[in-house]
Structures are given as C-alpha cells and as structure tokens.
Amino acid sequence: MGQPLNVGVVGCGAISAQYFRTIDRLPQLRLAAVADLDLDRAREAVAPYPGVAVMTVADLVAEPDVDVVLNLTVPAAHAEVALLAIAAGKDVYGEKPLAATSEEAAGVLRAAEAAGVRVGCAPDTVLGTGTQTARKAIDDGLVGRPLAATATMVTPGHERWHPNPDFYYVPGGGPLLDMGPYYITSLVTLLGPVASVIGAAARPRAKRTIGSGPRRGEEIPVTVDTHVTGVLVHASGALSTLVMSFDAAATRAPHIEVHGERGSLVVPNPNHFDGVVQLSGVGEEGWRDLPESAGYRDAGRGVGLADLAATPAGEEPRASGTLAFHVLDVMESLLASAHSGAAVPITSTCERPSPVALLSL
Structure with a gap:
C-alpha cells in the first residue's frame, strides 16, 4: 500500500475530533501535525494522539513531513488557508464550502492547477x-x-x-x-x-x-x-x-x-x-x-482524504x-435567482x- 499520506490539520474546533478518529484508524492516513489560532486548544485536541506536532499555520504549511493540509477553519478563512498550502506545494482537503464565495473558490482551483497540486473538499458523506x-x-x-x-x-x-x-x-x-x-x-x-x-x-x-x-x-x-x-x-x-x-x-x-x-x-x-x-x-x-x-462501509468524516490518497496521480478524487x-x-446562483x-x-x-x-x- 506504500507510505501513508501525512496529514496536517489547520483548525481544531469541534468537527476536528471526528476527522482525528478517522485518520487514526486508517493505515493509509497519518496525523502528522495540527495548527490553530489557539495553540492551547490545538494541544488539547490532539492529547489523545501522542507524537502529533503542534505548530503555527505558517510552520505547518511549510513542514516537509506534511503531504496534505486538512483545512477545518471557518468558511471565511477557507480560501486563505488553502492558498497558503498550495503556495507551499501541498495538496489541500477542506471542510465545506470550498470557499466563502465562488470567486474565491475559483482562485483556489486556479492556484492549485498552476502549482500541480490536488484539491479535495467535503462533504464526503x-x-x-x-x-x-x-x-x-x-x-x-x-x-x-x-x-x-x-x-x-x-x-x-x-x-x-x-x-x-x-x-x-x-x-x-x-x-x-x-x-x-x-x-x-x-x-x-x-x-x-x-x-x-x-x-x-x-x-x-x-x-x-x-x-x-x-x-x-x-x-x-x-x-x-x-x-x-x-x-x-x-x-x-x-x-x-x-x-x-x-x-x-x-x-x-x-x-x-x-x-x-x-x-x-x-x-x-x-x-x-x-x-x-x-x-x-x-x-x-x-x-x-x-x-x-456500494460505498465505503463504516465511514466517518475524513474518508474523502483516504479516497484522495487512493486516487491515481493525474486523476481527481471523488470529493474533488x-x-x-x-x-x-x-447555491450562489439559487440565491441570486431568489433575489432577481x-x-x-x-x-x-x-x-x-x-x-x-x-x-x-
């Protein structure tokens, strides 16, 4: 199966615990590092997982041991964190939505294409x-x-x-x-x-x-x-x-x-x-x-990361x-239609x- 995909997580809010449990039980994934604006919250979140590094966002996206950045920040920060990771040459997988606006999301996809990295996004349900x-x-x-x-x-x-x-x-x-x-x-x-x-x-x-x-x-x-x-x-x-x-x-x-x-x-x-x-x-x-x-049995949040890890180079993951x-x-177009x-x-x-x-x- 090869080496596991090393995951660096940005954002240690409530949803992170579900992702950590999935990453911990799947051999194709490894929780390598976490970052949060509140470093104490990050340390508390990974306390059940010894050996996981706690660092700043800047250090995490630059960390050579991180293959993919899992972006669990609030929607307003999704594009900013994704672009930082892409600029560092990392694949990115984020919580939904991909960005706060489709304009920001389009910028993320353009940057990823130019950098030759992959972008995945929840929901993976x-x-x-x-x-x-x-x-x-x-x-x-x-x-x-x-x-x-x-x-x-x-x-x-x-x-x-x-x-x-x-x-x-x-x-x-x-x-x-x-x-x-x-x-x-x-x-x-x-x-x-x-x-x-x-x-x-x-x-x-x-x-x-x-x-x-x-x-x-x-x-x-x-x-x-x-x-x-x-x-x-x-x-x-x-x-x-x-x-x-x-x-x-x-x-x-x-x-x-x-x-x-x-x-x-x-x-x-x-x-x-x-x-x-x-x-x-x-x-x-x-x-x-x-x-x-059909489908992944006994799946939990983060299975999209495992699917990304199994996706051959040059192909898009299913949760792309x-x-x-x-x-x-x-969604934006539906709201625009509602107003017009x-x-x-x-x-x-x-x-x-x-x-x-x-x-x-």
Whole structure:
C-alpha cells in the first residue's frame, strides 16, 4: 500500500475530533501535525494522539513531513488557508464550502492547477453506503430513467442548541450554505451536474434568540435568507426540488427522493454516511429495503482524504474541488435567482463522480 499520506490539520474546533478518529484508524492516513489560532486548544485536541506536532499555520504549511493540509477553519478563512498550502506545494482537503464565495473558490482551483497540486473538499458523506447504494440502484436501472428528485432539510434553527450561532446568520451561513452542500452534492452524485436554477427565499425573522450556553437569551441579528426553495435543472433533464429552512418545526418528508420512469427511491440523510435505501416500483404497493451494495462501509468524516490518497496521480478524487466549486456555484446562483426572480444558468460544471464499490475501510 506504500507510505501513508501525512496529514496536517489547520483548525481544531469541534468537527476536528471526528476527522482525528478517522485518520487514526486508517493505515493509509497519518496525523502528522495540527495548527490553530489557539495553540492551547490545538494541544488539547490532539492529547489523545501522542507524537502529533503542534505548530503555527505558517510552520505547518511549510513542514516537509506534511503531504496534505486538512483545512477545518471557518468558511471565511477557507480560501486563505488553502492558498497558503498550495503556495507551499501541498495538496489541500477542506471542510465545506470550498470557499466563502465562488470567486474565491475559483482562485483556489486556479492556484492549485498552476502549482500541480490536488484539491479535495467535503462533504464526503456521499461516499458512504447510503448515497452510493442509491446511486448504484439508479445506475442499474431500478427506477428507469430519472425524471425528478426532491431534497428537504428543515429545522427551527441552530440557535436553539449552539452556544455561538452567529455565523449561521451572516453571509456564508443560512440553511442553504450550511446544509445545502450535503444535499446538492448528493443530487449531483445521483443525477449529474446542474445546468440552471430558479429559486425563492425568505427571511421571516430579523433576530434570533440563543437558547443555550453562557449567552442564553441574547438576541443576534439575521442578515441572510433562512428559508430557501428552488428547482435545479440537471444537465440530464431531471428536475430536483430543494427546500432548505431554518424556519420550520419538523417534516415527515424524506431527506431525498428520486423518481424515475419505473420507480422511486428514498435516499438516506446525506449528512450521514449510511442508512437504508428504499425502492417502490410502478405497480408495487409500499416500499422495500435495498441491501447495501456500494460505498465505503463504516465511514466517518475524513474518508474523502483516504479516497484522495487512493486516487491515481493525474486523476481527481471523488470529493474533488471541482465538484465542490460546482455545488457552491449552484447555491450562489439559487440565491441570486431568489433575489432577481429569474432563472440563472450555471456556468460551471463537473463530471459526475465515479461510483464507489462496496468496500470496507
């Protein structure tokens, strides 16, 4: 299998623990170094992993022992950290979104191409058995030609449980930019790239009240749309209807459904790696569960890094920067359409990522 890919992590917030666990258990990855603006937080985060170096961001991206920089900073810093790593000749894998804006994301991809390094980006949840089993069912023709899909994510708002939810309600946040990458990446994986969008959006409340932690009861301003809906027109001709909301109490709608000429699929939560895929064919009553048939078993956040490590030189990983850029472009265009009232063509595109065979990590 060769030498493991040495990973240097920038940003040791809450999500980092999930990545550390995945890196620690996979022989193709090695946690080499971490960096954070708060070095004490970095030391605390890697305390369970002896021998991991703690250093500044500048030192980490220059460290010869680091092959790839895992960028777990806040979205506003994604492009800055990625460009530092690329300038040092490192591959980059980042949390979603690829950058705060598609303009910044395009700059990251241009820099990576010029430097001859690779860019990967979350979400990698679509590489798990849930989305991949659904993708295989589509590829095997179990629903016939795909015609349409629905994707639904509703919640009353993250301020109810998050002690510092401010970033969810400023540009770069909101339900679409926060949760949309999971759903749209899954839709592109299932149905291919998007050619145009039309959307509508609302911001029913100007303020939100923090519900937990030391700031409980504090009001914060809302400066982004908190209910976004729209239609994605895929290049294949399939239509996906999307609802992303921080303004609804609950829903009984499946996270994702795909409808074809011969049947319909219920697709598991794209924020999870696994889950049961269900099929109902034309003329059938009810739904039947499909067995796991594709995807990485027992996957966790960071499996996209392992996939990158296994990707031959010159090929894009499945959780690629190109895919992440297309998804970000789709989301920004949907918001632009919501504000203009007109359909917006998507100028970017990507290859539908190659499928994942049923594999145990």
